[in-house]
Amino acid sequence: MPKIVLASGSIRRESANAAVIATVRRLLEQRDESYEVTELSLRHFPLFDEDLESDGGTPELLAAKAQVASADVLIISSPAYNGYPSGVLKNALDWLSRPGDADRAPLEGLPTVVVSASPGPAGGENVQPHVRQILGNCGATLIDCEQVAVGNAIELRTPEGVITEPSVVKALDGLVDAVAGHLAATPQEAAA
Template identity: 60%
Template sequence: MPKIALLSGSLRRESSNTAVIATIRRILEQQEGCETVDIALRSFPPFDEDVERAGGTEGSRAVAARVAAADALIISSPAYNGYPPGMLKNALDWLSRPPGGGVVKGMPVGIASASPGRAGGANVQPRLAEILTNSGAVVVECAPPVTVGNAVALRTPEGIITDAAVHADLERLVADVLAAVGAPATAPVTG
């Protein structure tokens, strides 16, 4: 039974990336035997090696344990000036520690991005992939990359995305991540 950790790179309550993660959660929950676990950016204090040496914080230890117990991670990130938000980078710094042995080392990680613009945050994905690779994670190659353009308009009041084309792309990402952990996806679920 694969367990997939889900992480929105945005703190905003009505975030498009949080809607992408909520939609991915629904897709995963309809896959036979899949379990999901949500990871909150707010659980991580600013990275500080002194705090790390002292054992981290209760929140950072708890979240790292939840990620470590997962088989894979899926992240949806906004692009802030073409880069992942600082809070997402901070969380990945915590999850990559200690050097050479963090909880994301060897873990398959799928990437999506969403933005109000047409490009859907595509420019953040290579940079996020580089951070993940440097952290020892195995970035799941999804071709073409999963980007959600005009995402603000696509987010429903319930906080999900129901657009058929986007849903199909997210199903493809889920299938690629499940294949990376050796768990085949069941038949696609319609929107």
């Protein structure tokens, strides 16, 4: 069963990006295909420190890296903090770009999709090229799909923590279509 890891670039529980991730999860779970869907908490990543890396890292860090290393796809929803990804997202990507004791870094060759959300009308679309560039530098493979930037996302977040606005759901469903198409076209191998 393909493994999909979802990550919100904002650690605030009621963030717009957490709502996007919850909506994507719901869309994946409504599919006929079966996926193992998990969420990666960026709270488990200490500030990047080569001394800590040399000491083997923390158990939570190692578990987070293993979670991503075993994924077939990573979907990231990024906020735009002054036009750039959040510090917690950048920090997590730095850790995930490092192999540690493994044969390869968790992000190396990992098919990845980037979406963004913000309280503003542009939806943080200006952050997406930066996140994609970082992911490319980390060795991730970007899945080709329409860019999705969810504007006014705080207003669209329901009390249940998802987004139900039809145009946003349709755009996110297109992103899920791209992921499903990629997985269907790619032979699934046992994760290393």
